[in-house]
Amino acid sequence: MRLAVLGAGAVGPGAAALAVSRGHEAAIWSPRGGGTHGIGSSLSVQGVLSGTARVSVAVDVARALDRASAVLVSVPPHALGPLLRRIAPMLAEGVPVLLAPSHSLAPLLLDRLLARRGLRVPVAALAVPPVVAERLAGDEVRILALPEAVEIATVPAASSEALARLCSDLFGMAFVHLSDALGAALAAHEPVLQSALILGNVTRIEAGEAWDQHRQMTPAICRLAERLDAERLALAEAYGHAVPSLAAGLHRMANVPVGPLPVMARALAALRPAPGLRGLDATQLAQSVTYGLALWLRLAAARGVPMPLTGAAMAVLEAMWGASLSADDLLEGLDFSRLRQLLRDGHPRD
Known part of the structure; x- marks a missing residue:
């Protein structure tokens, strides 16, 4: 799969490195522009994972989303609303969006924006990110821990099991599907x-x-x-x-x-x-x-x-x-x- 990663703090590059380690492709885009500074064609990975993860850096969000099999959004909560409003007109029918972590009831906001276009896109809410990571310098990322399980819920709720399987394929750990996205908002400790x-x-x-x-x-x-x-x-x-x-x-x-x-x-x-x-x-x-x-x-x-x-x-x-x-x-x-x-x-x- 090709994963579009929107967010280049610590979780985004960490999740990209994890997906690449499992045989997938990843493109990283930074909403502020500076987050991808120093990343060329690869990430140097330390910690729980180690080695080199080949990634591509997208100069704009449209290129990040191009040909994506799934979209991972990982930005601070105050930046999430503006980003969802920005990408909603650019998302493709049926390509799932993973909010990692999800904040508040953001999946319903994105679904409402997509409904205006008549577009059906499954939106997943992850209670916690798939990695605990820190950015070191430039292209260096340290994976501090991988959770053994992550709660996941989707809008619409019927997509939960399929997206749990997709996330397990991308990141490796178990994804425990919840009955609705409110559960993900309440599962965050x-x-x-x-x-x-x-x-x-x-x-x-x-x-x-x-x-x-x-x-x-x-x-x-x-x-x-x-x-x-x-x-x-x-x-x-x-x-x-x-x-x-x-x-x-x-x-x-x-x-x-x-x-x-x-x-x-x-x-x-x-x-x-x-x-x-x-x-x-x-x-x-x-x-x-x-x-x-x-x-x-x-x-x-x-x-x-x-x-x-x-x-x-x-x-x-x-x-x-x-x-x-x-x-x-x-x-x-x-x-x-x-x-x-x-x-x-x-x-x-x-």
């Missing part, structure tokens, strides 16, 4: 852990100190994370989803034994550094708060599910940052009264 860590380390963040997230998963932070996670799991159950707990998610991402969170934190800290936020930049909170906690609270209100601690965490973060953190552009145009039908069938085509 990162907002829980990040919110707890940010609340407990805000003075370090504001002072611009260097700090390691795993080393700061103290027993108190872990207790807070577990209570926030309990509310997430209850919300998922209310919507008919059984999603992995925070501990299970950390195990899948880093292959550390499941156990008490502080014990898992020590194992994670021994594996690799995990630098924390530096500076009160609201865009850095987007993935965890705007497209995580805020979405969950909106879903909870619709079903009457109590999430008092999540609501309190959201209010405290907004107070400390001095800004609203709930403006989710990925929900634009979404009719929540038709959410179940849209998740199952997508938007109607003429």
Whole structure:
């Protein structure tokens, strides 16, 4: 297969290298232009994978999409909406789009944009990326870990099993298909852990100190994370989803034994550094708060599910940052009264 990778931070090149290692082709495009600087005709790969991965660099998005068998989109959440609006007129009938990771209910936004064209394109929401990676310099990428399994859901929902098989072919690990894309939004554990860590380390963040997230998963932070996670799991159950707990998610991402969170934190800290936020930049909170906690609270209100601690965490973060953190552009145009039908069938085509 030929994989078009849109996004050239760490996950995009890492996923491209993984797909190439499995016999596929990959073309990488950077929405900002500079992300592919230093990449010629190959990536130098270190870590879990090692060697050279031959890739092509696309000078524009149209060339990246040309002849693609599948499209992988991996950009920060605040950049995802603008990118989906940009590529929607250029996508081809039937060529699946993989959002890795998916943020909020972005698959429904892309489906709505495609419905305007009468186009049917299966859109996959991956709860977590297929690689944990970091960009080193230029053409160098280090694959830090490969999750043992990734939750996947699609719009329309009937495409889930086929796209799970496609992703397994591309990336190798198991893809666990969920009944709908809401499950993928609720399966992401990162907002829980990040919110707890940010609340407990805000003075370090504001002072611009260097700090390691795993080393700061103290027993108190872990207790807070577990209570926030309990509310997430209850919300998922209310919507008919059984999603992995925070501990299970950390195990899948880093292959550390499941156990008490502080014990898992020590194992994670021994594996690799995990630098924390530096500076009160609201865009850095987007993935965890705007497209995580805020979405969950909106879903909870619709079903009457109590999430008092999540609501309190959201209010405290907004107070400390001095800004609203709930403006989710990925929900634009979404009719929540038709959410179940849209998740199952997508938007109607003429």
